[in-house]
Amino acid sequence: MALVDEVKSELAAIDDELPAAKKAQAAAMIRFGGGLHLIQRHIVVESQFDSLAAAQWLQRTIQEVYGHEADLIKVARKTPTGTVERYSVRVLKAGGALALQSGLLDRRKRPVRGLPAEIVSGNIAQVKAAWRGAFLAHGELSDPGKASYLEIVCPGSEAALALVGAARRLGITAKARQVRSSERVTLRDPDVIERMLTLMGATRTAREWSGKRNDGEYRGKANRLANFDDANMRRSAKAAVEASEKVQKAFKILGDDIPENLRAAGQLRLDHRDASLEELGRLADPPVTKDAIAGRIRRLLQLATKVEKQRAEAEQNQ
Template structure:
């Protein structure tokens, strides 16, 4: 949780945004944090956060920009894992008017199920700010050494689709999915996660997350090598050694007549004998898919086999 807290604190410290971006961030924080709801016959806005810095940012924004009174209420929740501390930003007086200003209600006084149209179709600064606000409200990030993910729990399917579309505008592929009746938007690719952290304004945390992930991968590889007696790893090592030997034999047969793209693929296989095809594809210049790298290595071996047969005739 320490790294996640650092990310949200870094995002809350951003001061250079213009008013439209700040409003987009505040709207997303209110929408994903809880939003407008009826309590005892009247409407209030309640947004809950696991980061005190995030909650304080929204409280100040509501008071200074929207000129509405907002209270910050600490909440402690008992869970099987221990006590969880959360921070609620609550607007009781003028909540409906604030919801209209922020776009949580449309002009016909209907709740907006996703994100307001002016944000979804807004400029890139607004799109980044909306993602930032959603992450500050309900975002999570994988710990170093675990399977990589960046995820936001969404209040509705429409909100998830809006967030997925916003990520697409930033050039990042995000997946909207349902998990245990909750809507989520998830990033799995480590490079995409690092880029998203940079785009929404957390470059320091992006560097730290990437560094710890790489360290974790290195430790994991060392542990795998130390336990090389595992049957699956023995089979993988044998397959990699056989593939490398076939490529080496193909180079001997073809000599200088190897097409450059096939030579580059084969050399990657020799230089990175324990790497997966997907990893080899990422190492290529420019990067290619695992199917493409597999196809090039296959064509290299087929060309060598054909040349060897022709020489025997």
């Protein structure tokens, strides 16, 4: 089961909320899951979900809290990637009454395009429940190890702005954005996502998501460090080989006319071609620092370059 499905299962299992919170969640699920439809001048409430547990929660709440019968219908839809199963909760006969009771129709029987005002300005339990309902209806959550996001696809800009306002009341900054033809409300910061999951009631999956994300970050950091160390080793090995070739050339140019300390440093480089400068310094007799051995090899190469240049100038003058 994908982690987003686990979140929805955990949220749908919450059943000890106050009636006002239950109503807020139900209204958000209806609004973000589909909403109101007018069929032959008759209002029908219908919402679709990818979670069976979410659909069952809404069906049960409509019956228990609002007193209306609701049908639960399994809908299979073929897509290029295979068959997708969704679950539709439909209220036919009492659709208009449910729309009024849930606040999705105002007193003048006009559709409310965002969320009912009594929810957005209600108590914190209602605000949390509204976010929970919106997520159950159309929420998405990134898998741990990927770029972090929690996102809700909204039925319109009014619903997106209502959700942003509700998040603000919870102390969370959410961003509304348009992606192609859909309005979305998005959270990106991992700590904010974990907090929102907890506020909605998915405490167990919030910990699981955060734990897996941290594990992924630690593995990624370890891999980056390993790659960094490997690259450093390759660069060091390449530099050592190049230095050995230069020392060998310097010995040919200078012959026996080399100061003993420079000769000893150069010979160490030739005898231990894969060793680091620090290791060469420890191998010297007596041991010297990395900077000292590097300085001696550098002076050896400079001396060879100077002698080679003098010989070239002497040949030109002859």
